[in-house]
Amino acid sequence: MNQFQYMRVTNPKAAVAAVSKDNTTMFLAGGTNLIDLMKRGVEAPEKLVDITRIPLNTIEKTATGLRIGALAKNTAVAEHELVVKNFPLLSMALNAGASPQLRNMATIGGNMMQRTRCSYFYDTALPCNKREPGSGCGAIGGYNRMHAIFGTSTKCIAVHPSDMCIALVALDATVNVSGPKGDRRIPFADFHRLPGDTPQKDNMLQPGELIMSVDLPMNGFAGNSHYLKVRDRASYAFALVSVGVGLKMSGNTIQDVRLAMGGVAHKPWRLTEAEKFLKGKPATEATFKQAAELAMKGAKGHGENDFKLTMAPNSIVEALKTAAKTA
Ligand SMILES: Cc1cc2nc3c(=O)[nH]c(=O)nc-3n(C[C@H](O)[C@H](O)[C@H](O)COP(=O)(O)OP(=O)(O)OC[C@H]3O[C@@H](n4cnc5c(N)ncnc54)[C@H](O)[C@@H]3O)c2cc1C
Ligand code: SF4
Incomplete structure (x- = not known):
């Protein structure tokens, strides 16, 4: 070092x-x-x-929801009674990540900022446009089992590895940041970037900007939420595919829905088309399959990760069934 x-x-x-x-x-x-x-x-x-040592680890109610300090530990957030009660999707996603020891150290801001787990990125002997712009992408045509099927570019096909961020994008979170030019708020869906021609940039933070907190608006999804993580081992493994779901039900009808996927793109992947389709529909397996088909529009495998083209829609259906309690 x-x-x-x-x-x-x-x-x-x-x-x-x-x-x-x-x-x-x-x-x-x-x-x-x-x-x-x-x-x-x-x-x-x-x-x-x-x-x-900055006092940014509080979890508190606001007029519209909950504010979580950027330095709150993953464990503290996952176990906090207001999170468990009102945002169980966030609690489930956090608990699906890493190991208890890591979650005791890892912070909310750090989790958002963690880098990809692409093995070429971690090996300085190999080409990687994200680590060294212009050096090439080893994963395209190489070992790409963990890689993206949505929103890729010819420069990079890496995925964002966070579980927590899948819940935050589904729950319409907003990020509060403070920087040399003052304070600003960034909708969570706009916080992370697609790789395009500049895969070295993971997110929209400007130089010197510090994440202060994350705001979550209250919602009616607590009763029917689920985070499904498909991975190689039961713990201590990043998602091959994950799905975060929140449903607001009226009898067997879906009144409102939030749906996002992880392990499939360079940023937490919100499934807005599928959400639109599901609103007002009955919670049946047939409906969920149609939603999953819509969600997969534009998906593209890169060889070793082609299995995700089947795993992802199956995971969407499974997560929706569990959240709707029809499984
Ligand atoms: C073996 C292993 C397994 C893991 N498995 C999973 C998993 O399954 N799912 C998952 O989601 N994660 C997993 N992780 C990742 C883990 O969740 C992250 O390492 C952790 O969340 C990072 O938080 P940290 O506070 O330690 O960040 P740090 O390592 O301290 O920082 C990470 C980055 O964030 C920046 N940063 C930190 N805080 C701020 C802030 N407030 N404002 C601006 N920038 C900031 C730092 O400068 C740095 O660039 C795993 C990690 C390991 C080592
Ligand atoms: S996929 Fe992205 S992170 Fe991985 S080698 Fe290619 S450029 Fe680097």
């Missing part, structure tokens, strides 16, 4: 000021992703700004 300086800050202003000075300084939260990347030489910051 390269030598680096370490500093602690206790307020957002100091954190933003320290990281805005140059592009070789990075925020350090739980360290569960950044330190791994530094050990492998993928990231080489000259200075780390430890933000864990």
Whole structure:
């Protein structure tokens, strides 16, 4: 590992000021992703700004819903009574991620900012446009079993690895950030990017911007929510495909629905067409299959990940059945 300086800050202003000075300084939260990347030489910051002493770990009610501090730990959020009661989808998605030890360290902001798990990205001997723009994409035509089937580009076919983010995009979250130019709010659906010609950029944060918190609007999905994660091992494995569902039911009719998929794109993948189709329909397997077919429009495999073209629609149907309690 390269030598680096370490500093602690206790307020957002100091954190933003320290990281805005140059592009070789990075925020350090739980360290569960950044330190791994530094050990492998993928990231080489000259200075780390430890933000864990900033009091941004509260989970509190707001006039419209819930605000979760960016430094709240994954475990604390997953187990918080207001989250369990009102947003069980978020609780389920968090608990499906990593291991208990990792969830005790990992923060909400860090989870959003974690980098892809593409093996070419982690191996500095191999080509990767995300790690080294212009070097090529090893996964296209290479080992791509974990890779994307939606929204890919000729430069990158990686997926965003987070489970939590699938729940947040389904639940219409908003991200509050603070930066050198002031504060702003970013709808969660716009926070992460597709790879396009600049796969090195994962999200819409500007240099020096600090994630402060995430807002969740109250909704009526708590009674019929489900997070389905299909993976190679029962724990400690990233999603091959995951589906987050929230349904608002009136008898057997779907009044409203939120649906998103993970493991399939460079960003959390919201299924808006399928949502539109499902509204007002009866909660039957036939309806769910039609919704899944709609959701798969435009999907494309890259060889080793072709199985996702079958696994993804089957997972959508399964998750909808479980959420509707018709399984
Ligand atoms: C073995 C293993 C298995 C895992 N399995 C899963 C899994 O199944 N599902 C899943 O979702 N995740 C999984 N993870 C990833 C884990 O959830 C992330 O590593 C973790 O959430 C990152 O949070 P952190 O606080 O440790 O971030 P850090 O490692 O401290 O930081 C990550 C990045 O976020 C930036 N950052 C942190 N906080 C902020 C902020 N407030 N504002 C702006 N930038 C910020 C940092 O600068 C850095 O670039 C796994 C990790 C490991 C090591
Ligand atoms: S898929 Fe993206 S992250 Fe993976 S090798 Fe290609 S450019 Fe790099």
